[in-house]
Structures are given as C-alpha cells and as structure tokens.
Amino acid sequence: MVVDPSARIHPTALVENGAEIGAGAVVGPFSVVGPKVRLAARVEVKSHAIVTGLTEIGEGTVIFPFANIGDIPQDLKYAGEDTRLVIGARNRIREGVTMNTGTAGGGGLTRVGDDCLFMTGSHVGHDAQVGNGVIMANHAALAGHCVIGDGVIIGGLSGIHQWVRVGQGAIIGAVTMVTNDVIPYGLVQGPRGVLDGLNLVGLKRRGVAREEIAALRAAFQSLAQGEGTFLDRARRLSEDASSAHVREMVDFVLADTDRSFLTPG
Known part of the structure; x- marks a missing residue:
C-alpha cells in the first residue's frame, strides 16, 4: 500500500494492501478501497462508498456515499479476468452510482473522461467509453459497449442500449429508451426514442x-x-x-x- 503523507484516511475506512492513495486524497468513514485501486491527487471518497477492481480515479474526482465503482461486469460471460475501469479528472459521481470494469470480449476497459456529472443511481456498464463533460441524470443507464461523445446529456430514467453510439453534443430526454445510434448534436425524446431535431440549446x-x-x-x-x-x-x-x-x-x-x-x- 502506498499512501501519500498528505492523504487523509478515516480510521473506520478499509484501504487494502496494494492500493495507491495520492496527495491530498480523502477516504471517508466506512468506505472500502480495494488492493488494485489508484486514487490520484485530491480524489475524495466519501463515507460508505466502495472503489474496487483494477480501477484508476483521476485528480479531483469526488465519489459520494454508497457508490460502487469498479466492481465486476454484469455479464454472464465474464470469467474473472483482470479488466479495468479508468475514470478521468474532476468528475462528480453521486450517491448510488455504479460503474463496472470491462470484459475480455469488449476490449477489457471501461473509460470515463473528465468533468462529468453522474447523478444519483446512474450506471455505466462494462466496456462503455464516455467522453468529457457528459451529464447523466438520476437513474440513467448505459448498457455495455456504449460510446458516448463529449458534452452529451442523458435525461433521468433513460436507457442506452448496448453497442449504441451517441454523438458529441447530443441530448436525450428523460424516460427515453435509445436503441440506435444518435447523430452528433441530435435531440432525442419519447418513451421509445425518436430523433426529433437538433440540440439547439446545447449548441x-x-x-x-x-x-x-x-x-x-x-x-x-x-x-x-x-x-x-x-x-x-x-x-x-x-x-x-x-x-x-x-x-x-x-x-x-x-x-x-x-x-x-x-x-x-
């Protein structure tokens, strides 16, 4: 275990041997940090959060209570292989968010960019590739292998089907199921999502x-x-x-x- 002297770890937290904790990082009460986790400088893991797996968290990211970050994929084909989750800098990962590592068949890597906001209960599935500045509202979900471009906004309770690409700057309305690719800057809404114009407000x-x-x-x-x-x-x-x-x-x-x-x- 490598812990920078300036990091603060609450006495009730469990930081397992092998973890790396960067300068100024904070691990709150009753949280768990696994043995293959790397927390960069100024990462904050608030109380009762779990960060596990082969997971890297970028500078200044904040993980809120009861989030589960880096657990195994929700894929029956997963056989215990070492796969990764890489999260960039300055993300806000709110309460109850789940993010899974990749699978061997999907490239072995789930990646999240910088400056994203994942609201309460949102989910990033295995092998997903999420760009910078993405917002996922409450309980929105990405299935496996999705590719989400920079600046995409996904409304609450919406779902993105596996393998779907959502282009840069697109917006998905709330309570929408997206089953096919969305063009950059597109506006998608409706219970079964339809392309209904451009994201003019976002542009x-x-x-x-x-x-x-x-x-x-x-x-x-x-x-x-x-x-x-x-x-x-x-x-x-x-x-x-x-x-x-x-x-x-x-x-x-x-x-x-x-x-x-x-x-x-």
Missing part, C-alpha cells in the same frame, strides 16, 4: 457560431427529407460539407457501427 451554450448552427440545421433537413435512404443522404452531404460541425455529423453517420440510426421522424 448555443457551447458558443457555436450562428452560421455553423444554420449549416447544421440545413444538413439535418437534408438528412430528414432528401431522396434515397438515410445513408444515401449522408453520402451526398459528405461531398460538399464545408462546415466542421456538419462534417463531424456526416463522418459519424458513415463510420462503422453495430447499430442502425435513429432517423428524423
């Missing part, structure tokens, strides 16, 4: 230029109402997409995926 909050937003709106209309299939329309857009945001959307649609797409209604 404006991010400071995206007006002309870029106009280009995205025009591209969305072309995807929604043009001739041919959804992929045909995307290929035509790719031929003369001068907007960086439109190019990102088109590249996302034309990339390899295991799912089909939510398409405009």
